[in-house]
Amino acid sequence: MTALLFDVLLALMLTVLAWRVVTTRELLQSVVLFIAYGLLMAIAWTRLDAPDIALAEAAIGAGLMGVLLLDTAGELRRRHGWRSEGGDDDTA
Amino acid sequence: MIEPMAWCILAPFIGASLAFLLPGRVWRRPIAIGAIGATLASVWMLTSQVWNSGAQRMDLSGWPAPLGIGLAADGFSVFMIVMTGVVGSLIGAYALWHYSDLSDATEPAERRLFWPLWLILWGSLNAIYLSSDIFNIYVALEVITLAAVALITLSGKAEALVAAMRYLLAAFLGSLSYLMGVALLYATHGALDLVIIADQERAGLPEVGAFALMATGLALKTALFPMHFWLPPAHSKAAAPVSAILSALVVKASFYVLLRLWFGVFDGPAMYAVGILLGTLGSAAIIWGAFQALRQMSLKLLIAHSTVAQIGYLFLIFPLTARRPSGELAAAGWITEACTGVSYHALSHALAKAAMFLGAGVVLHVYGSDLLTNMRGMSRRLPITTFALAIAGVSLMGLPPSGGFAAKWLIVTAALGAGQWWWVLVILIGGLLTAGYIFLMLRWAFISEDAPIQLRPANMPIQLAALALALLSVLVGFRLEEPFQLLVIGDPFPIFDLP
Amino acid sequence: MTLLSCGYMSVCFGVASAAGAATPETPVLTSHLVYMLTACLLFCIGLFGLITRGHLMRNVMSLNVMGGGVFLFLVAVARRDAGESGPDPVPHAMTLTGIVVALAASAFALALARRIHSITGEMRLEPGDDNS
Amino acid sequence: MTRHDATLRRRRRRALLRVRIVVAGAGALALALLLVAAVLELPEGPLGLAEEAAAQLAHTGVDHAVTAVLLNYRSYDTWLEVGVLLLAVMAIFALRGGAHLENVRPAPRRDPLLTWLTRLLIPMLTLTAGYLLWLGKFAPGGAFQAGVVLGAAGAMLRLSGTPSLDRIGDVAIRILLAVGFLAFLVAAVATRLAGLDMLELPPGRAGDIILMVETLATISIATTCAVLVMAMPGAESPPAIAAKDVRKEART
Numbered sequence: 001m002t003a004l005l006f007d008v009l010l011a012l013m014l015t016v017l018a019w020r021v022v023t024t025r026e027l028l029q030s031v032v033l034f035i036a037y038g039l040l041m042a043i044a045w046t047r048l049d050a051p052d053i054a055l056a057e058a059a060i061g062a063g064l065m066g067v068l069l070l071d072t073a074g075e076l077r078r079r080h081g082w083r084s085e086g087g088d089d090d091t092a
Numbered sequence: 093m094i095e096p097m098a099w100c101i102l103a104p105f106i107g108a109s110l111a112f113l114l115p116g117r118v119w120r121r122p123i124a125i126g127a128i129g130a131t132l133a134s135v136w137m138l139t140s141q142v143w144n145s146g147a148q149r150m151d152l153s154g155w156p157a158p159l160g161i162g163l164a165a166d167g168f169s170v171f172m173i174v175m176t177g178v179v180g181s182l183i184g185a186y187a188l189w190h191y192s193d194l195s196d197a198t199e200p201a202e203r204r205l206f207w208p209l210w211l212i213l214w215g216s217l218n219a220i221y222l223s224s225d226i227f228n229i230y231v232a233l234e235v236i237t238l239a240a241v242a243l244i245t246l247s248g249k250a251e252a253l254v255a256a257m258r259y260l261l262a263a264f265l266g267s268l269s270y271l272m273g274v275a276l277l278y279a280t281h282g283a284l285d286l287v288i289i290a291d292q293e294r295a296g297l298p299e300v301g302a303f304a305l306m307a308t309g310l311a312l313k314t315a316l317f318p319m320h321f322w323l324p325p326a327h328s329k330a331a332a333p334v335s336a337i338l339s340a341l342v343v344k345a346s347f348y349v350l351l352r353l354w355f356g357v358f359d360g361p362a363m364y365a366v367g368i369l370l371g372t373l374g375s376a377a378i379i380w381g382a383f384q385a386l387r388q389m390s391l392k393l394l395i396a397h398s399t400v401a402q403i404g405y406l407f408l409i410f411p412l413t414a415r416r417p418s419g420e421l422a423a424a425g426w427i428t429e430a431c432t433g434v435s436y437h438a439l440s441h442a443l444a445k446a447a448m449f450l451g452a453g454v455v456l457h458v459y460g461s462d463l464l465t466n467m468r469g470m471s472r473r474l475p476i477t478t479f480a481l482a483i484a485g486v487s488l489m490g491l492p493p494s495g496g497f498a499a500k501w502l503i504v505t506a507a508l509g510a511g512q513w514w515w516v517l518v519i520l521i522g523g524l525l526t527a528g529y530i531f532l533m534l535r536w537a538f539i540s541e542d543a544p545i546q547l548r549p550a551n552m553p554i555q556l557a558a559l560a561l562a563l564l565s566v567l568v569g570f571r572l573e574e575p576f577q578l579l580v581i582g583d584p585f586p587i588f589d590l591p
Numbered sequence: 592m593t594l595l596s597c598g599y600m601s602v603c604f605g606v607a608s609a610a611g612a613a614t615p616e617t618p619v620l621t622s623h624l625v626y627m628l629t630a631c632l633l634f635c636i637g638l639f640g641l642i643t644r645g646h647l648m649r650n651v652m653s654l655n656v657m658g659g660g661v662f663l664f665l666v667a668v669a670r671r672d673a674g675e676s677g678p679d680p681v682p683h684a685m686t687l688t689g690i691v692v693a694l695a696a697s698a699f700a701l702a703l704a705r706r707i708h709s710i711t712g713e714m715r716l717e718p719g720d721d722n723s
Numbered sequence: 724m725t726r727h728d729a730t731l732r733r734r735r736r737r738a739l740l741r742v743r744i745v746v747a748g749a750g751a752l753a754l755a756l757l758l759v760a761a762v763l764e765l766p767e768g769p770l771g772l773a774e775e776a777a778a779q780l781a782h783t784g785v786d787h788a789v790t791a792v793l794l795n796y797r798s799y800d801t802w803l804e805v806g807v808l809l810l811a812v813m814a815i816f817a818l819r820g821g822a823h824l825e826n827v828r829p830a831p832r833r834d835p836l837l838t839w840l841t842r843l844l845i846p847m848l849t850l851t852a853g854y855l856l857w858l859g860k861f862a863p864g865g866a867f868q869a870g871v872v873l874g875a876a877g878a879m880l881r882l883s884g885t886p887s888l889d890r891i892g893d894v895a896i897r898i899l900l901a902v903g904f905l906a907f908l909v910a911a912v913a914t915r916l917a918g919l920d921m922l923e924l925p926p927g928r929a930g931d932i933i934l935m936v937e938t939l940a941t942i943s944i945a946t947t948c949a950v951l952v953m954a955m956p957g958a959e960s961p962p963a964i965a966a967k968d969v970r971k972e973a974r975t
Contacts, residue, residue: 007622011629018633018656022640034652041659048670049678052789052863053686059871060694064948072648072701094915109905113897152799154923159775159796201820205813227685231803234692238807242814250710257703258716264654264696271689272634272661279668282770301761631758635751642747674773680788681772684797688804691867695811698951702815706956
């Protein structure tokens with residue numbers, strides 16, 4: 001039962017993180033949340049007896065993708081200063 | 093001795109590797125010509141093998157189907173491979189000139205990367221037509237997507253990059269949707285091989301979900317209305333040979349997969365309502381695409397919108413092969429006409445559309461712009477290209493005696509046989525609109541120019557490549573017997589044999 | 592947040608016990624079922640993000656969220672089909688392939704987005720309309 | 724007047740956005756419901772290929788089932804997957820205006836701490852990659868994980884300003900990138916010429932062949948990952964493309 005509760009909690013956190021990744025206003029925050037999503041996904045896969053995939057996801061999905069995304073976000077900031085930092089949204 | 097089936101994939105891949113490793117000027121031409129020649133030879137070997145001894149199947153990695161991946165070739169796959177081979181090598185002949193140092197329109201990077209990208213794309217198109225495994229099809233679809241998008245970006249112009257980005261996002265979404273369907277199918281059947289899944293019992297809701305996801309993903313990749321938004325910019329902003337490859341060949345691959353799934357995996361014909369829905373979307377594409385083409389002022393955009401319309405005809409196969417809720421086939425007795433008509437339409441459209449895009453490439457090269465208003469005096473300056481555009485237009489309109497006419501005639505016959513007369517109406521309106529935009533396009537070519545303008549000279553080989561494709565698109569209308577015999581080998585449309 | 596989590600948990604349990612009620616001999620809620628349902632949600636959340644946001648980096652992230660859903664589903668299926676020697680390796684291999692393919696496509700998309708940004712100064716496809 | 728227009732446009736945009744959100748939300752919700760219903764109707768299992776894969780494991784040359792699927796049962800998929808990675812690099816080269824790594828973003832200034840850290844980490848990362856690669860034979864691990872770790876080492880070299888991939892020349896880079904794809908290609912042709920099915924590995928030597936192919940694939944994957952990180956188009960536009968734009972303008 002504890003294991004199941006852990007699974008449900010993990011599933012819940014994954015869902016909330018995914019939702020925040022797509023809805024957060026701040027771009028950089030979204031990237032960080034995305035990396036957290038990847039790492040959490042790796043944990044879920046360990047729970048599902050898939051250590052290979054967990055390893056790959058941590059290295060590729062969270063690691064390499066994270067580097068590329070952070071680098072791109074940094075590039076945008078270098079070019080625009082803080083102006084367009086969170087400015088992919090002007091819905092109040 | 094390697095099977096012709098394997099050669100069809102290996103030959104372009106070997107060519108692609110060589111072209112990537114040896115991009116120098118000295119090697120480019122021999123590698124390209126060698127790869128085209130070797131691939132054509134493999135296609136020829138495969139065709140004669142299937143023609144003489146029926147459908148083929150081989151296991152890869154030495155493991156038969158549930159565990160390993162199988163390659164299978166029946167009449168329909170060979171038909172598509174031959175289409176890709178003929179159209180692809182003529183486009184290749186054009187590209188040999190377009191990406192040579194004689195042409196000043198391209199950059200060294202483009203010339204270096206076109207051949208590896210196009211050859212890998214060719215190989216994976218053949219891989220799709222031969223694959224018998226739904227996950228393998230997913231990987232091959234991704235190879236096609238990445239290669240196609242990279243080809244668009246080759247020209248390096250801002251608008252081409254934006255178009256490529258939109259295409260990449262749409263195709264990526266389509267792939268993921270397809271993959272989710274694969275996951276659902278695997279969860280239901282525990283297998284990935286098309287034949288094995290087809291032999292299992294139908295499984296209700298999970299299968300409906302899988303079909304919805306896969307069909308939507310593939311329709312997005314095929315640019316079925318209203319999911320065609322990415323196609324006109326992507327196909328019109330690329331360089332001429334790339335546009336021809338995309339419009340003539342790439343969109344057909346995802347349609348082929350959809351057709352395979354419809355007949356092979358899901359009991360498509362039983363879904364009457366879905367068939368009608370797909371047919372309706374196809375009709376909307378025919379009307380909307382042609383209507384949009386009428387309004388374009390640039391030659392390549394006009395041709396790209398025409399592709400949206402022509403894709404619509406392909407989707408008429410679904411209502412025509414569906415069963416009525418009562419159980420009998422809607423077009424019983426006319427199934428052969430429906431299936432061969434649509435396959436034939438794919439072929440004649442590939443030939444005609446490649447001819448038009450290559451012709452547009454010649455225009456763009458000579459006039460420096462593809463605005464219709466700039467094409468004045470073209471009939472005298474570029475008689476061969478004008479002729480090619482006109483003939484390809486005849487085939488698109490479906491005037492006799494052309495491949496397009498034969499295809500549309502067959503579809504109309506099947507629709508009347510099925511009692512679904514409304515598709516005939518759509519085809520008629522679509523034909524009229526097509527005639528409209530073709531004449532609108534050609535009108536400018538026959539207006540004499542106001543003042544003599546300085547133009548770049550066009551050389552013969554590229555004009556001949558367009559002309560050859562255009563002539564073929566008409567000539568295929570004269571000989572229907574062999575393609576028909578080829579198409580039924582191995583029973584690719586499993587309802588052929590029903591009364 | 593707490594409200595949301597309680598709601599989610601009760602939905603999960605409710606759905607699963609309904610499934611369990613339909614076939615009484617199966618366990619009420621298995622962990623792979625939880626993950627399968629979550630996977631479906633993740634897929635749809637990613638789709639929602641892709642349609643509603645216009646920023647290219649967000650599009651890439653949304654697509655990867657969707658991909659995460661697909662892969663989680665596959666891994667959960669592998670767990671469901673576990674034999675004596677562990678979970679089914681075929682969906683695992685499919686997932687691994689899928690992750691690499693998604694990485695390749697995402698890296699290309701990011702590079703393309705950056706190139707577009709350096710030429711046009713825009714990080715979205717329709718500069719005029721704000722569809723972030 | 725203009726400000727009024729701007730406000731109006733803004734309001735209309737927001738309304739459009741709201742419509743879009745509602746439509747997308749409804750669509751996604753409907754799809755979610757369909758999927759959830761489908762999942763609840765899935766058969767109980769076990770269904771898949773776990774038993775078959777385990778039964779034949781002894782003939783695959785490896786002891787780890789996932790590696791067996793990737794490099795023996797379904798090696799054709801893995802081949803195409805390596806092809807996808809190669810394509811991603813080609814695509815990025817296309818964006819950069821050529822298959823060369825000179826002119827990648829200027830390396831940052833040397834930082835003593837970073838250099839020290841690099842010296843420490845590179846051997847460790849390389850060892851880890853080798854270990855992961857070898858591990859794949861009988862435990863979780865394998866070419867892709869090893870390749871990414873090795874690629875991270877390459878990216879680190881770059882970060883610390885140490886000359887690495889950007890100095891070894893175009894031809895060498897291309898060979899490193901393509902060698903994984905070529906390994907599968909050679910295996911496909913060679914197995915068939917040896918009278919086996921295409922890509923079929925003879926049980927006796929399968930382990931060695933897999934290790935060889937995996938090593939080559941690891942090299943390609945590592946190079947690919949390093950190039951993906953290093954060669955992302957940056958602020959400076961690649962000279963080839965910039966020059967081209969200028970020429971295009973001059974012509975028209």
